[in-house]
Amino acid sequence: MSVALRAVVLESDDPVSLGGFWSAALCSTIGPGVEGVTIPFGEDEQSLLYIVERTRRVTGDENNETPLMHLTASHSLLEEADRLVELGAIIEEEKWVINSSLKVGWFGMADPEGNRFRLLSSDREIAEAERKLQSWS
Structure with a gap:
């Protein structure tokens, strides 16, 4: 189920x-x-x-402590983050898993009204990083 x-x-x-x-x-x-x-x-x-x-009126960041949505990049995390910033989003936080050379991680972002969301690496980027990690061992 x-x-x-x-x-x-x-x-x-x-x-x-x-x-x-x-x-x-x-x-x-x-x-x-x-x-x-x-x-x-x-x-x-x-x-x-x-x-x-x-x-309701929101005061401070009381509804923005935890991202409400998690989105997955369709191709490239960095390219998608750049595209969303051009549309008006802001990057609040950047997190790379293991190291940035693997290009796997996420950006904590906010839309133009401050609604927080997380943009995650694409499935392709994750699969590519897994292949690299296996070759390193």
């Missing part, structure tokens, strides 16, 4: 503007939602990112 992720919900002061960032980040379309916008994602685009009008 398993579960499938069908939706992620973010609250925003400006759902349309933040939806523009996330639709570009996910290379997807943006559509209307009941209280904001929706962005389909995933291979079959059956999962949805809902961005709705913020219902």
